[in-house]
Amino acid sequence: MTSAFTGLLAYPITPLHDDGTPHLDALGALVDRAVAAGVDGVTVLATSGAGTSFDDDERDAVVRTAVDAAGSRAPVYAGTADASVARAPGRARAAVRSGVAGVVLAPFSYLPLDDAEVGALFARVARAVPGVPVCFYNKPVQLGYDVSPELLGRLAADGSVVAVKDPASTVSRPAGRVAALRAGAPGIVVGLSGDAALVGSAEPADAWHTGLAALAPAEYVAVRRARVAGSAEDAAAREWLLDVARAVAATGRPITALHALATLLGTPTAPPRDALVPLTAADGVALAEVVGRRP
Numbered sequence: 001m002t003s004a005f006t007g008l009l010a011y012p013i014t015p016l017h018d019d020g021t022p023h024l025d026a027l028g029a030l031v032d033r034a035v036a037a038g039v040d041g042v043t044v045l046a047t048s049g050a051g052t053s054f055d056d057d058e059r060d061a062v063v064r065t066a067v068d069a070a071g072s073r074a075p076v077y078a079g080t081a082d083a084s085v086a087r088a089p090g091r092a093r094a095a096v097r098s099g100v101a102g103v104v105l106a107p108f109s110y111l112p113l114d115d116a117e118v119g120a121l122f123a124r125v126a127r128a129v130p131g132v133p134v135c136f137y138n139k140p141v142q143l144g145y146d147v148s149p150e151l152l153g154r155l156a157a158d159g160s161v162v163a164v165k166d167p168a169s170t171v172s173r174p175a176g177r178v179a180a181l182r183a184g185a186p187g188i189v190v191g192l193s194g195d196a197a198l199v200g201s202a203e204p205a206d207a208w209h210t211g212l213a214a215l216a217p218a219e220y221v222a223v224r225r226a227r228v229a230g231s232a233e234d235a236a237a238r239e240w241l242l243d244v245a246r247a248v249a250a251t252g253r254p255i256t257a258l259h260a261l262a263t264l265l266g267t268p269t270a271p272p273r274d275a276l277v278p279l280t281a282a283d284g285v286a287l288a289e290v291v292g293r294r295p
């Protein structure tokens with residue numbers, strides 16, 4: 001049996017109707033397409049899915065839609081962070097009731113947490129969903145907390161987490177981080193995020209976590225499979241994904257850009273909820289130009 005949180009993990013946006021409610025049919029279609037293209041798992045309601053912007057009923061409906069769309073073909077995971085850390089265990093329980101195969105938890109808080117608080121949070125969530133795999137969603141730039149290999153090792157040893165999603169090596173994250181995480185937390189599943197780095201030259205890892213893979217699954221699957229097999233990559237797919245990743249990053253508004261990208265690629269969605277503001281016209285034109293070059 002494949003371990004949880006391995007392979008290519010697609011993080012769909014949550015498509016929206018014009019009134020801002022989740023467009024569940026569009027979400028189901030996105031999940032179905034990604035799974036049919038061969039992604040190894042789907043995570044809803046994390047960053048790309050704007051999980052913390054939805055109320056409980058909306059989140060439950062999003063999870064159920066994704067689970068139904070994936071069926072038995074691929075595991076569905078859900079981001080269960082909440083603006084109130086006290087609600088995180090309840091959100092994890094709700095996701096499990098709706099059928100997820102594991103939960104993805106970021107140490108989300110109004111003020112950055114410290115090691116003791118993060119340890120307590122993950123232990124509480126693990127106790128709330130015994131036996132359910134939990135992935136530590138490390139988001140140091142945005143949350144002001146960067147998990148150490150040592151804390152991860154303690155959380156893995158007591159069964160609170162089985163996997164970690166870490167930003168791929170960049171200028172601010174020197175190479176060697178994957179090895180450090182493995183050394184600190186033996187046996188843990190190490191996954192990386194950051195499309196430009198993944199498609200570019202990220203260190204080998206057990207998983208890739210990416211929002212873009214939900215929108216361009218065929219290309220991403222081709223690149224991931226070739227990378228894992230050590231075979232020749234589809235150069236056109238790789239170059240195009242790199243260009244898309246750069247165009248999204250250049251906007252400085254990743255969620256808004258992913259919604260715009262989704263629209264350009266045929267998924268109906270309104271822009272993200274307030275207070276995320278629209279892309280500039282120039283950014284919209286740049287994205288459309290890249291999409292027009294899809295191989």
Ligand SMILES: N[C@@H](CC=O)C(=O)O
Nearest residue numbers: 011046047048193211
């Ligand atoms: N962008 C993804 C996964 C990587 O960080 C998300 O939606 O959370």
